[in-house]
Amino acid sequence: MTRTRRTLTFGLATLLSWSAAASAQQVRPYQPAFDVSDYTIALDLPDTGATISARATLSVSRALPRDTLVLDLLDLTVNGVTVDGRAVRFVRGPATIAIPLPKRSGTRVQYSVSIDYGGAVTDGLIARADSAGRWTYFGDNWPNRARHWIPSIDHPSDKATVTWRITAPATKTVLANGKLVSTRIIRGEGVERRETVWREGRRIPVYLMVIAVAPLEPFDFGETACGLAETQRCVPQSVYTAPEQHAAMPGSFARVGEIVQLFSRLVGQFPYEKLAHVQSSTRFGGMENASAIFYSDGPFRRGGTAEGTIAHEIAHQWFGDAVTEREWPHVWLSEGFATYFAALWTRAARGDSSFRSQMANIRSTILADSGAVPRRPVIDTIETDLLALLNRNSYEKGGFVLHMLRAQVGERAFFDAIRAYYAKYRHATALSDDLRAEMERTSHQNLGWFFDQWLRRPGYPEVEAAWSYDSTSRQVNVELTQGARFGAFRFPLVVGIVDSAGVTHRTTVEMTTAEGATVRMQTASTSKPMRVVLDPDVAVLARFAVTPR
Numbered sequence: 405m406t407r408t409r410r411t412l413t414f415g416l417a418t419l420l421s422w423s424a425a426a427s428a429q430q431v432r433p434y435q436p437a438f439d440v441s442d443y444t445i446a447l448d449l450p451d452t453g454a455t456i457s458a459r460a461t462l463s464v465s466r467a468l469p470r471d472t473l474v475l476d477l478l479d480l481t482v483n484g485v486t487v488d489g490r491a492v493r494f495v496r497g498p499a500t501i502a503i504p505l506p507k508r509s510g511t512r513v514q515y516s517v518s519i520d521y522g523g524a525v526t527d528g529l530i531a532r533a534d535s536a537g538r539w540t541y542f543g544d545n546w547p548n549r550a551r552h553w554i555p556s557i558d559h560p561s562d563k564a565t566v567t568w569r570i571t572a573p574a575t576k577t578v579l580a581n582g583k584l585v586s587t588r589i590i591r592g593e594g595v596e597r598r599e600t601v602w603r604e605g606r607r608i609p610v611y612l613m614v615i616a617v618a619p620l621e622p623f624d625f626g627e628t629a630c631g632l633a634e635t636q637r638c639v640p641q642s643v644y645t646a647p648e649q650h651a652a653m654p655g656s657f658a659r660v661g662e663i664v665q666l667f668s669r670l671v672g673q674f675p676y677e678k679l680a681h682v683q684s685s686t687r688f689g690g691m692e693n694a695s696a697i698f699y700s701d702g703p704f705r706r707g708g709t710a711e712g713t714i715a716h717e718i719a720h721q722w723f724g725d726a727v728t729e730r731e732w733p734h735v736w737l738s739e740g741f742a743t744y745f746a747a748l749w750t751r752a753a754r755g756d757s758s759f760r761s762q763m764a765n766i767r768s769t770i771l772a773d774s775g776a777v778p779r780r781p782v783i784d785t786i787e788t789d790l791l792a793l794l795n796r797n798s799y800e801k802g803g804f805v806l807h808m809l810r811a812q813v814g815e816r817a818f819f820d821a822i823r824a825y826y827a828k829y830r831h832a833t834a835l836s837d838d839l840r841a842e843m844e845r846t847s848h849q850n851l852g853w854f855f856d857q858w859l860r861r862p863g864y865p866e867v868e869a870a871w872s873y874d875s876t877s878r879q880v881n882v883e884l885t886q887g888a889r890f891g892a893f894r895f896p897l898v899v900g901i902v903d904s905a906g907v908t909h910r911t912t913v914e915m916t917t918a919e920g921a922t923v924r925m926q927t928a929s930t931s932k933p934m935r936v937v938l939d940p941d942v943a944v945l946a947r948f949a950v951t952p953r
């Protein structure tokens with residue numbers, strides 16, 4: 405997703421040192437005994453207000469012997485539960501439904517579990533009247549707010565297909581994940597109602613299962629990225645806006661076809677049945693719901709959603725949506741990838757110097773951070789406030805680590821590994837070491853040190869360079885020292901000597917992890933350099949200071 409200022413608040417920093425805490429706490433699997441493979445969610449929405457009536461049917465398989473299935477559900481009233489069609493005595497807790505399972509032998513046992521429930525939704529499904537007084541309903545689940553309206557195993561490790569069966573006033577447009585299956589008018593008294601069925605045939609995490617029910621009008625791009633889609637030949641794309649914003653389309657969405665094309669070529673076929681871009685009431689700037697990206701409605705009324713936000717959310721369709729982080733501490737596999745691939749879109753659309761300046765901006769943002777970056781590693785196993793994971797580590801630093809990884813293994817090995825990682829884990833889940841294994845395979849390098857240094861340690865290198873010119877021997881001497889704040893890092897550093905004509909001469913120096921070690925470099929120069937610059941191509945995440953002697 406793309407953050408808004410509201411999501412950038414942090415809790416108090418823990419006083420534990422990162423290394424002690426990281427080793428003390430292991431991430432436990434959320435519900436290893438159960439796997440939901442499919443949700444069918446039938447929702448009856450009112451003409452106005454927030455009171456819903458619903459039935460969810462889950463296909464559940466049990467991999468370990470357990471006699472109770474525990475589903476997440478907040479707030480709403482449960483009216484009845486059946487297992488394989490028979491009513492059972494469930495226990496409603498404040499945040500869960502405990503459902504007894506009939507005894508059955510076998511190692512992998514299947515159940516069909518139906519929950520009748522309803523009441524006034526307070527979160528997850530945002531029910532509200534828009535500025536024109538029209539009632540709208542938008543799902544907004546990240547990270548674990550689906551449990552406010554969907555009885556579920558509400559964790560990214562459990563992905564499932566989903567069918568939405570939505571009954572709503574016929575005047576509203578109904579959108580959801582996947583492909584439109586059917587619509588039919590339901591005759592009755594009062595406002596005419598319509599049932600709309602959508603089906604997402606690929607497994608997605610619950611946090612991406614959404615509907616939009618609002619007076620939305622489509623701007624159609626038709627078939628895009630033909631030959632590059634996984635479930636059919638082309639990717640149908642549209643932008644859905646409130647009627648009064650329709651005339652301003654396509655605006656900054658004009659290049660969505662090219663963006664999908666670029667990422668399909670770099671990574672793999674587009675994973676879903678269509679791609680809708682929806683003006684919505686998400687609390688985030690943009691939210692990457694699988695095949696139905698929701699954008700904050702504010703920018704639609706203030707000149708348009710930024711193209712960078714659009715590219716970021718589109719990149720998530722591959723990273724986050726199709727390949728999902730199995731555990732929250734690995735959320736950089738979603739946000740870091742979306743950040744970096746949005747920069748790769750800039751490179752394709754506007755050239756290398758725009759790309760470099762975007763990477764320089766990303767680096768400045770990381771270096772300016774006083775929140776998570778100096779305190780926590782990117783893979784943060786101790787943060788329990790999931791919204792606090794939407795920080796500079798998961799986004800900007802994760803993105804910059806991919807940039808450095810690309811330089812470390814080389815262009816060819818990097819994209820070969822990205823494609824292999826995607827092909828292996830699409831419609832499933834992954835952890836950071838799964839990415840490392842693919843990078844090691846294609847590059848024939850051991851990358852444990854790289855992943856540890858950049859993802860499991862906080863901070864970044866701080867490099868000071870002192871240089872002098874010896875006019876007798878015509879040599880430039882440069883002394884490079886790493887500061888002690890975050891310890892020493894290992895990385896190649898390009899030192900640029902800018903001559904009197906303004907030409908930069910590059911020399912690569914290997915910086916090492918030897919604590920306090922100074923690296924000396926000497927290079928010939930016929931005249932005194934104008935200046936010395938470190939990392940002229942924005943390749944390393946580090947703070948640099950250069951002083952002439």
Ligand SMILES: [Zn+2]
Pocket residue numbers: 405406692716720738739742
């Ligand atoms: Zn994102």
